[in-house]
């Protein structure tokens with residue numbers, strides 16, 4: 235691949251090219267400032283790769299998503315979430331005995347220290363689950379001070395297992411506290427998804443067996459969310475990790491980043507939007523008109539993606555899953571009908587077509603979570619539970635790379651030039 239040549243005034247600089255596995259080319263501007271005194275401006279990092287990554291490949295034009303080379307649809311259909319978690323972190327699918335050992339180790343860490351309960355109880359009952367999860371994840375670091383060194387592979391391994399094992403317990407317990415029900419302890423005879431459903435929905439007075447359709451679908455949803463390259467929350471995890479903060483603090487930063495409505499919080503916003511439309515009696519035309527109006531801040535939530543400009547492969551899988559799950563559970567949800575109608579109309583509307591705005595993963599996930607019995611404000615923590623192995627894989631990749639540098643972007647200063655201090659009485 236030829237190098238690039240940058241001309242600026244009378245100066246010229248050769249910028250080396252790097253080519254990725256799939257033929258993508260990147261121009262390396264690492265010497266730009268030291269050679270020419272220039273920096274680049276790239277809003278939202280739309281064209282900037284901080285470094286290299288071998289975890290996930292995305293081709294937004296063709297709607298391709300692969301974890302470590304494996305197509306997302308094949309993983310969603312055939313793998314278990316813990317299998318995918320192993321794949322993302324260690325690079326290859328586990329052999330039978332490796333998977334059994336990994337599952338066993340995760341199982342052994344599902345309990346929380348009893349004192350952690352007090353943490354949930356310190357929050358108001360109305361606290362948003364994402365806020366609680368981020369705080370509890372951060373607090374976990376204080377219980378395991380001898381396993382926090384980001385450069386100690388063994389410590390990282392055990393902390394990563396603790397995170398994967400304890401996150402479902404933390405999510406379920408924060409929910410139980412909120413709904414004034416007793417905490418349900420993990421059941422280590424169950425698989426990851428069934429155990430989580432039991433901790434969420436069981437009560438001591440009754441037996442609980444998770445519906446296999448719900449378990450299967452939750453497993454699939456977690457896999458679909460497990461990684462997505464250098465998205466906002468994974469970049470937050472990497473950024474915090476680049477300062478050698480411990481894995482719990484770094485993941486807590488990722489949870490905060492995911493909570494925003496332009497990122498993971500969109501699944502909650504989609505449901506709220508659909509509910510508002512039904513309740514207000516607005517027509518779909520009115521909704522589409524508002525989404526297109528530049529003076530109206532309203533956006534069609536669940537539509538559009540920075541990377542996917544043709545279709546989001548995860549949304550395609552979820553659209554079918556939503557129909558199947560609702561049918562299997564006998565749920566007749568007017569919100570699903572509305573979502574399908576909205577999708578049809580938006581997909582044929584010039585505004586959406588021109589801007590390549592398609593349904594994203596969040597458009598259908600909320601409808602499925604709702605059918606499974608989750609309350610709307612739990613949707614984003616479910617996304618976080620799925621994204622966890624990806625955050626960990628991204629953090630581990632960065633921490634173990636000898637070429638990693640602390641993230642420290644440049645800026646183009648546009649504030650006032652130097653001016654003398656004015657005494658308080660003279661202003």
Ligand code: ACO
Pocket residue numbers: 278495496497498500525526532533534535536537538539540541589591594595596
């Ligand atoms: N509704 C209406 N118009 C939209 C939407 C939308 N959902 N999304 C983008 N647009 C328009 C913008 O107004 C802009 O129009 P313009 O060119 O006339 O100014 C154009 O499409 C490009 O939009 P940007 O915001 O520049 O695109 P960007 O790549 O920065 O943003 C994002 C992507 C944040 C996902 C955006 O599409 C959005 O806000 N979608 C709704 C929120 C959402 O569903 N987020 C979940 C993303 S998936 C995930 O995080 C798991």
